[in-house]
Amino acid sequence: MTETQEALRLEGITKVYPNGVIANKDINFSVNVGEIHALSGENGAGKTTLMKILFGEEKPTAGEIFIDGDKVNIQNPSDAIRLGIGLVHQHFMLVPSLTVTENLILGIEPVKGLRIDERKARDQVSEISKKYHLIVDPDAKIQDLTVGQKQKVEILKTLLRGVRILILDEPTAVLTPQETKELFYELKLLRSAGYTIIFISHKLNEVKELCDRITIIRHGQTMGVFDVSSVSEEEISRLMVGRAVKLKVEKEAANPGAAAIRVRGLTILDDSGKPKVKNVSFTARRGEIFGVAGVEGNGQSQLTDAITGLGGYQSGSIEINGLNISGKSVREIREHKLSHIPEDRMKTGIAPRLSIENNVIADKIFRKDFNRFGFLNLSKIAAYGLEMVNRFRVSCKSAQVHINSLSGGNIQKVVLARELSSDPDVIIANQPTRGVDVGATEFIRQELVGMRNQGKTVFLISSDLGEILGLSDSLIVLYEGEITAYFPDASSVTEEELGRYMLGVEKQSDAEIRRAVHE
Amino acid sequence: MPAIFSYIFSVDFFFMWIRVATPIILVALGAVVCERSGVVNLGLEGTMLIAALFGVLGSYFGKGLLPGFLLGIASALVVSLLFAFFHLVLKANNVLCGTAINTLAAGLTVFVLQMVTGEKGTSASIKSYSYPEVNIPILKDIPILGEILSGHNLLTYLAIVLLFVVMFLLFKTPLGLRIRAVGENPHAAESVGIPVVRIRFIAISICGALAGLGGMYLSMAYLPIFARDMTAGRGFISLAACAMGRANPIGVFVSALVFAFFDGLSNILQVLRIPAEFVQMMPYAATILGLTIYSIHRAHSLQRKHS
Numbered sequence: 001m002t003e004t005q006e007a008l009r010l011e012g013i014t015k016v017y018p019n020g021v022i023a024n025k026d027i028n029f030s031v032n033v034g035e036i037h038a039l040s041g042e043n044g045a046g047k048t049t050l051m052k053i054l055f056g057e058e059k060p061t062a063g064e065i066f067i068d069g070d071k072v073n074i075q076n077p078s079d080a081i082r083l084g085i086g087l088v089h090q091h092f093m094l095v096p097s098l099t100v101t102e103n104l105i106l107g108i109e110p111v112k113g114l115r116i117d118e119r120k121a122r123d124q125v126s127e128i129s130k131k132y133h134l135i136v137d138p139d140a141k142i143q144d145l146t147v148g149q150k151q152k153v154e155i156l157k158t159l160l161r162g163v164r165i166l167i168l169d170e171p172t173a174v175l176t177p178q179e180t181k182e183l184f185y186e187l188k189l190l191r192s193a194g195y196t197i198i199f200i201s202h203k204l205n206e207v208k209e210l211c212d213r214i215t216i217i218r219h220g221q222t223m224g225v226f227d228v229s230s231v232s233e234e235e236i237s238r239l240m241v242g243r244a245v246k247l248k249v250e251k252e253a254a255n256p257g258a259a260a261i262r263v264r265g266l267t268i269l270d271d272s273g274k275p276k277v278k279n280v281s282f283t284a285r286r287g288e289i290f291g292v293a294g295v296e297g298n299g300q301s302q303l304t305d306a307i308t309g310l311g312g313y314q315s316g317s318i319e320i321n322g323l324n325i326s327g328k329s330v331r332e333i334r335e336h337k338l339s340h341i342p343e344d345r346m347k348t349g350i351a352p353r354l355s356i357e358n359n360v361i362a363d364k365i366f367r368k369d370f371n372r373f374g375f376l377n378l379s380k381i382a383a384y385g386l387e388m389v390n391r392f393r394v395s396c397k398s399a400q401v402h403i404n405s406l407s408g409g410n411i412q413k414v415v416l417a418r419e420l421s422s423d424p425d426v427i428i429a430n431q432p433t434r435g436v437d438v439g440a441t442e443f444i445r446q447e448l449v450g451m452r453n454q455g456k457t458v459f460l461i462s463s464d465l466g467e468i469l470g471l472s473d474s475l476i477v478l479y480e481g482e483i484t485a486y487f488p489d490a491s492s493v494t495e496e497e498l499g500r501y502m503l504g505v506e507k508q509s510d511a512e513i514r515r516a517v518h519e
Numbered sequence: 520m521p522a523i524f525s526y527i528f529s530v531d532f533f534f535m536w537i538r539v540a541t542p543i544i545l546v547a548l549g550a551v552v553c554e555r556s557g558v559v560n561l562g563l564e565g566t567m568l569i570a571a572l573f574g575v576l577g578s579y580f581g582k583g584l585l586p587g588f589l590l591g592i593a594s595a596l597v598v599s600l601l602f603a604f605f606h607l608v609l610k611a612n613n614v615l616c617g618t619a620i621n622t623l624a625a626g627l628t629v630f631v632l633q634m635v636t637g638e639k640g641t642s643a644s645i646k647s648y649s650y651p652e653v654n655i656p657i658l659k660d661i662p663i664l665g666e667i668l669s670g671h672n673l674l675t676y677l678a679i680v681l682l683f684v685v686m687f688l689l690f691k692t693p694l695g696l697r698i699r700a701v702g703e704n705p706h707a708a709e710s711v712g713i714p715v716v717r718i719r720f721i722a723i724s725i726c727g728a729l730a731g732l733g734g735m736y737l738s739m740a741y742l743p744i745f746a747r748d749m750t751a752g753r754g755f756i757s758l759a760a761c762a763m764g765r766a767n768p769i770g771v772f773v774s775a776l777v778f779a780f781f782d783g784l785s786n787i788l789q790v791l792r793i794p795a796e797f798v799q800m801m802p803y804a805a806t807i808l809g810l811t812i813y814s815i816h817r818a819h820s821l822q823r824k825h826s
Binding site: 076078092106108161 | 687691692693696697699700703704706707708709710711712713
């Protein structure tokens, strides 16, 4: 780089929420024109708050923002967009039933008389999408797009509004390796076109690959700014967490035993009658972590719902520890020693407005320990809550606080505490570390491996490739509801290989896939 | 009962069908705009009732139709904005807001009616104006068709025009796109700088104006006077029509016609000395039946697709 010019500077940003939580403490953050700058830190470290302040969604308690050297006052997202700041949200901000074009022109519609000038809108969209190689069908409805395509629409949305500084909030969390590669290519293209990009991520290998500089924050404070090429992944994670973290999962070879989950010829249809899971058969055994890889939306949710009894299925059979679960209630299945760490912890994992201790005993409320003749034994519940908080290292003021006051990682630890403390034989873990910070991720993975070492079955669904490959002993790949591959030894598979099966580019022979049945 | 059929397949019945459908179409179109913006306006019943009274009063005091129209629409807007203010600004639950509006309207109309006319039942003692009936040239001379379609009230024809206006508004204009975006994903709309609350205010106002027309149709077209509680659930039937038509203007229009058919049918059956209570139940029973048949049919066609 010949001459660096500052695109953006945040000075002394402090944010104290009304409930007294200090999210940002005197943060300084500066980004140069034409660089890709990583912003890394654990969950709850204050990254998101900082970006919300920058995008006008939150107001700082103190501090100043400068763009191209001029002090600015950002009251709301419209101000931010006008100043050339665009945010690609982690959860896409798109209207599903509208077309790509309609989503893109929303709020800046070209008009002819009273009506929207549809032709001009299409021309604008295809022009900008060609210019930056972000190719999407302008007439497709958002609901029919893949996650990767939706993200392109999100990026196009900001570009169409003349944004010069692009913030991407954990953009790769939901992408396949191939899509991630594509995204990186596009981002580098944007960088060479003079765009400034802020890349929020805690995937360190991606930061290393893509970014020029990195700012690390921890507990709401800046831990430093580094040239990415001059720091190692270990150093970055140590600065993020405040201690050395084992990035690799360490585990001994598995010693699989008898069948624990036996699925045969399972077919599941959605409400409109489309098959979501097609004739799937496999056996997950005791003492192994059985992985299910796949791009999200390829039948994983339906499969987990069926196994846990939350959703129905049309044909085939599911046995848990020899119990055919057809027609059994969730409670009956759970009493057969099944635990479930659900995909969406806020929706199905917890009751957000209850306390930690109430959440922890939610599945044990029928037990005599906690419930005598229909009355709750509050002191026992309190003691149990405290025990769980300590054992699972949930950082909180007390076990009586509302669970939604915790960070994502700590909420997930509570879910883990509830599910693992019920002495399960089979643990269904769906995206167990999604949106969870490095420290908590390490802890959760160790717990799952620990369960496996005790001879239990862990059924792991994850779209994080590093996780699925690092944690699983054996694994299947789902593509459009079908098994496209079975790998008896997950450690022998590369991410690229797995990616090809996940995208349906390749498929194993029927005989190879049938090995998953173990009969 | 062949007698029924001879009643149904008569010019008079079809004419009446259109007559009773008009207010439901108008108000249901309003409900569509509201629903599309993500607000279920449960206060439609009360909004109609208020406009029905104030339309009459406006024409009485202003001695003309135009003042009646203006005051009717204005009163509907005021009530709608009240609903919008409580729901959108003070974040009160829309069921509570809607119920409050309906309760308020039921009491307020009788109170005002008594203040002006000295009576609690109807406005028969004061002279108010009605919207004119329109004979459509050429069409009116065609036998049967002309008798059914011509000679309706001005507001009936306006309702048909408004159907297309609402479709144009929702699907062809920037405002319509914003309303739909706000209704489906307010966060997405907000993220591109669209003021969600303001768009909903506008949608509720449009809805209010349409509900106002529907209300005035009752007291200044269907009947020439205001009578207490004369809306008789039409606001809620319009909401049901909006739901059954899945907030799609054409679908809602058809649903409104279905409800109106049973409404009309109940008028005939009264003539045939079937108990009034049974007859009055029909439009509502028809709704439940219709929705049941619809979902059974849907499940059935699903199953067939798979076997």
